[in-house]
Amino acid sequence: MQTPNERYAALDLGSNSFHLLLAEFRGQRMVRLHTDRAMVRLAEGLDSNHQLNPVVTERALAALQRFQPVVDKLPLDHVRVVGTNTLRAAAANADGFLEEVESILGVPVEIISGIEEARLIFNGVLAVADGPPRLRCVIDIGGGSTELVRGCDTPQQLESLYMGCVSYSKRFFADGLISRNTTNHFDRARRAARAELQELQHIAEDSEVIGCSGTIKAVSRICNEGEVKAITRGDIDQLAYRVSSAEHTADLDLPYLDEERRPVFAAGLAILHAIFCELDILRVEVSPYAIREGIVHDLAGRLHGGDRRADTIAAMVQRWQVDTSQARRVSGSALKLLQQLRPQYPPEGKVRLHWAIQLHESGLALTHSSFRKLGAYMIKHADLAGFSKSEQEHLAYLVHNQRGRIKHPHEHYGFHPSPDLLLCLRLGCIIHRDRTERSIEGLSLYDQGDAYHLKVNQQWLDESPAVAELLEQEELHWRSQNRLLQVTAV
Structure with a gap:
């Protein structure tokens, strides 16, 4: 709450x-x-x-x-x-x-990915939707992409198409030309948009269609004497004919058209008219809400027990048949070691470590020989609801490097993987490699600036000779990193 x-x-x-x-x-x-x-x-x-x-x-x-x-x-x-x-x-x-x-x-x-953008748009529009739950199709025409979502209370199908009012203006309406001689750029843009929609004719079937954001609201005002109300097929057919008959965007004499939107209006209208035609839509309701409202609801959920990312991880664990008992063992030990190493580590980092461990064996659903590489690939490239692209990269990096040689990442904005999280994950995997319960009471992990130090009780090592061997190998793996790992028996 x-x-x-x-x-x-x-x-x-x-x-x-x-x-x-x-x-x-x-x-x-x-x-x-x-x-x-x-x-x-x-x-x-x-x-x-x-x-x-x-x-x-x-x-x-x-x-x-x-x-x-x-x-x-x-x-x-x-x-x-x-x-x-x-x-x-x-x-x-x-x-x-x-x-x-x-x-x-x-x-x-x-x-964020186009699919995550679509999810947030849908949630923003439905956050204030009234009446009983019913099937809806939400459409948002942006500057670079167009999102279409079909669903009831939650999205059932999410699509993000590479067509937007700015990108189509650059592609089809160079210098503001709409129609000249035998070339009608509006028709070309509309045909291109219809081609993008070829496999999606069903997405608006038997549903209430709702549009949002700038292009759709601009069309609505022009068709409804300045008011933001529903757009009918007849209204947009007439407007499309009127715009396609103009020679240049400067010639558009349209009431209630914002001058800032004039340069990209023809492209946005061509996309919207293509959607009406290709999806056989007769009426589009217009919502004042869109992605921003979806982001706010997501933020509130993260802080108050409704983090969509946690639901996504749980669904992936189930879909990829992850061994939840092993994930629990590794996560428990890794988080305890992280607490020793960094008692004040940010909560978001701890959650990221836990999620990475929940998915660290996800690749086993398809292969044993390259399960780390495959698991990382699936995490990095999947459409994970609630996650940004850099968050997915972090998870993928941890999963890929859970054992063996540590790959140096190509760091960029938003992606600076933590060696603390990587070390704790790898140690957790080593401790439970044989899939048995094992206490870490005999282990102490701390940082002395130039190196990580892991002190291990000698009796603990004697009882787990295979783990002792793996810890020796782990010291060698960290020699290629900026910070060493030193394991000492006490």
Whole structure:
């Protein structure tokens, strides 16, 4: 349960615009206290090599300076900053930009997958949905991607398609041209969007269709004399014909069209009209809520016993038939060793260690010979609800390096694996390699700056000769690391 008037902030670093939401919970009801938006068009600054243009990044950083005072007033664990399509594409080359964002906001940026983005959008829209549970299809057209989700109380199908109002503007509406001579760029964009939707005609069947975010709200205002209300098939057919007949975006004489949205409106409309046509939709209701509200609800859940990530791990354990008894043994010893080593270790790190251990044998569901590598691959590339991409990388790194030679990771923004967690996981695996219960009362782990020191009771070693051999091998493995491991019998 939230404490009275507990406040949260969500910041969505989208491909077209950045959005800030400050909200609080009054009872179980979320109340929006403050919203802000900056039309950044981050996707415009992404070149073919996935590099961000300095002019666009400066525009983005200036917008964040405006948001900073709101974020600065809250505890760090009450703020979440997420990056979506453009930052997913640029992540490998955007370390400097992301570090500057964090220095301004004081909060790390989490790059999320398209499927996680879709889940958060669905949860945000449904958080305030009224009436009895019913089948819904939620649509969100962003700057770089379009998310479609089908579900009732929870998502049943999540899709993220690489088509957005900014990316399609760059692709089809260069210099703002819509139609000239025999080339109709609006028709080309609409056909391309319909092609992307070819396998999804069923996603809106027998469901209430709800749209959200900038493009859909802009279309709604134009079709409804400035009000945000439902969009009908007839309305959007007429609007699409009108826009496709124009020569240039500057020629669009549309009431209630925000001038900041004008350069990307034709592309967004082409995508939305394609969705209506390809999915055979007659009416789309429009929600004022979207991903920001989903982020806030997720944040509140993490702090008050409803962490979606824990549910995801539990589902993976079941799906991959993990030996839960072994995971319990290894986790118990590893966490005790971490407590010895770092009594004040952050709770989030302890949870990450526990989750990695729960999944450390997940690869055994498919292979014995390369189970660590396969398990790590599945964790890194799976769509894990609630997790950011860097969190998945951390888990995958720990699983891959649970035994044997320790691989040096390629570190980047958001991914700086902890040797403390790795050591404790590896020691836990060694202690219980034979899948038996074994107390660690005879072990003492501490850090002297230049090396880890593990003191082991000689009698304990004598009773576990195989473990003693594995500990000697572990000392050798740590010689390749920045910090050594020294094992001493006492």
